[in-house]
Amino acid sequence: MVDIRRSLAAVALTCLLGCSCFGYAAAEQNKDSVPNGKQAVTLNSDRGDYNEKEKLVRLIGNVKFTCQDAVMTSSFAKYHTDTQIADFQGNIKLAQPGTSVTGRSLRVYYGNQRAIFKGGVKVVSTKFKLQDSKESSKSSAEPAYLEADEFEYNWAQGIGYAKGNIRFRQGERKVFADKAKYDRGASNIEMSGNVRLENGDNDWLSSQRVSVDLTTNKVQAAGQVMGRFLIEGSFQSEKSQHSKTELPEPSLIEPEKDAIVPQSVEQVEPLDYPTL
Structure with a gap:
């Protein structure tokens, strides 16, 4: 093991010379010194060490990796300088403007700017605006939450894929769903596989695919769409209404006794039929 300051300088030099995708720099290195076509990854921690033989950097306590506008923090991290792969453990979080991702474990492939979260993953998105004809722009009222078992995220593209026990929430x-795709730039989430949408406690809709626009709150469903919605108001069947309707009182008027005039009945003699 060697001193961390010396090790970071060695790591920075190794990655700047050998990495075609981006450069690696210690936290105190000036960003202006990074060659064209490369990107700097800066790191900070309370303490750490570097194993030159294994090409391994270990960081302990308040670990912080920064690449472009993405910041990854944890309690402990290991970074392999030859493969450009980092593993994070404890209090894991990736943060970008308007988006944050947390989970129990995190592996980052800095060569292609890809992060894989596993276990209790939670994505929070607040990066969207509502356009209005009266106002140039205004903030959306509700943040969006996406939970999953696993989430693979490319922070440069702002696109992530989630799978396993997908749960999405925005307001009520x-x-x-089974799977989901998150697009940070488009402020959109697409979910597929046994999708069920619930709005409040009583309204629901099921389909194979659902797309949610986080900017306009518009939902589009496709594939075997079914749903149930409660409507305000009191509705009864015609039969039920007739059964409960009371009949009107009969308007019978009894004539007065003096108004009754007896009629005489003419008596007719019986016909005399011949006997057989």
Whole structure:
């Protein structure tokens, strides 16, 4: 093991010379010194060490990796300088403007700017605006939450894929699915596989695919769409209404006794039929 300051300088030099995708720099290195076509990854921690033989950097306590506008923090991290792969453990979080991702474990492939979260993953998105004809722009009222078992995220593209026990929530709206795609730039989430959308406690819709626009709150469903919605008001069947309707009182008027005039009945003699 060697001193961390010396090790970071060695790591920076190794990655700047050998990495075609981006450069690696210690936290105190000036960003202006990074060659063209490369990107700097800066790191900070309370303490750490570097194993030159294994090409391994270990960081302990308040670990912080920064690449472009993405910041990854944890309690402990290991970074392999030859493969450009980092593993994070404890209090894991990836943060970008308007988006944050947390989970129990995190592996980052810095060569292609890809992060894989596993276990209790939670994505929070607040990066969207509502356009209005009266106002140039205004903030959306509700943040969006996406939970999953696993989430693979490319922070440069702002696109992530989630799978396993998908749960999405925004305000009173909830969506459950097997898979989901999150697009940070488009402020959109697409869910597929046994999708069920619930709005409040009584309204629901099921389909194979659902797309949610986080900017306009518009939902589009496709594939075997079914749903149930409660409507305000009191509705009864015609039969039920007739059964409960009371009949009107009969308007019978009894004539006065003096108004009754007896009629005489003419008596007719019986016909005399011949006997057989």
